[in-house]
Amino acid sequence: MKLNELRDKEGATHSRKRLGRGIGSGSGKTAGRGVKGQKARSGVAINGFEGGQMPLYRRLPKRGFKNPFSKSFNAVSLGRIQTAVDAGKLDAKEVVTAEALIKAGVIRRPLDGVRVLSDGELKAKLSFDVAGASKAAVEKIEKAGGSVKLPEPVVPVKKMVKKAK
Template sequence: MKLHELRDNPGSSRKKKRVARGPGSGKGKTAGRGIKGQTSRSGVALGGYEGGQMPLYRRLPKRGFSKPNRKEYAVVNLGLIEKFVAAGKLDIKNEITEDLLVAAGVTGHKRDGIRVLNKGEVTSKLNLTVTGASASAVEAVAKAGGKLTVTAPVEAAAE
């Protein structure tokens, strides 16, 4: 294959439709908008309007609730922490805190805190201090001879 033989797949690109370019174009005069009426003019907003009938978005029931100030935790699995320990990016001699996990690249950011879940194998004797952890994660770390301490989430300073 040579450079001059390169082609797009057939049908992958279309020519731009040029409207209002004279009667010979097939889309001249009214430019495919028909004659008169609201939709033939610019600035039409027919989105949710149904001619006085109760619109669909008001007829259907609303469900659920989104708590505006809910806590959002960064989730980290034990197997991932173990992988970083094996790679030498985390030192198990010292206490592993949330800031160390972020600095090592285990998670991108800690949000309202880091929550540790029991997924993967733990063989190292870890000493973790995090905002949250599942009961099985605490058990798994204890079984490996380590300690997982759960602290209360840090509240944002009231202004």
């Protein structure tokens, strides 16, 4: 094959639609835009516009509340961790943290931390350093001979003031 013989595969390129080249071309005169009006012009942005009437999205009441302080945790089951240990992806001698779980491919990204749930069985003796764990998960981990280190709960300022009195 020579450079001058190089070609795209059959059907890979499409010829451009030539607009406004006479009525006989099939896309002449209005060039496929229909007739007059706002949509026939260029620079149209009328999504949600109702001809001056108050749009539906403004007529309906606002609902709900988005907590700006909410946290999003990765929920990981004990069964999933045990399969990672069995596969040799997670070292039983190391402390199980968010970074270790990412390295093992159990979770993709750390988010606001990892929360361990009790689904499945845990046979390996593991020590966890995670953001949270369910009571049942802590019981299963300790039953298997492991330990769980959880962060100290944050006491709100209002409660601290009441205790001082």
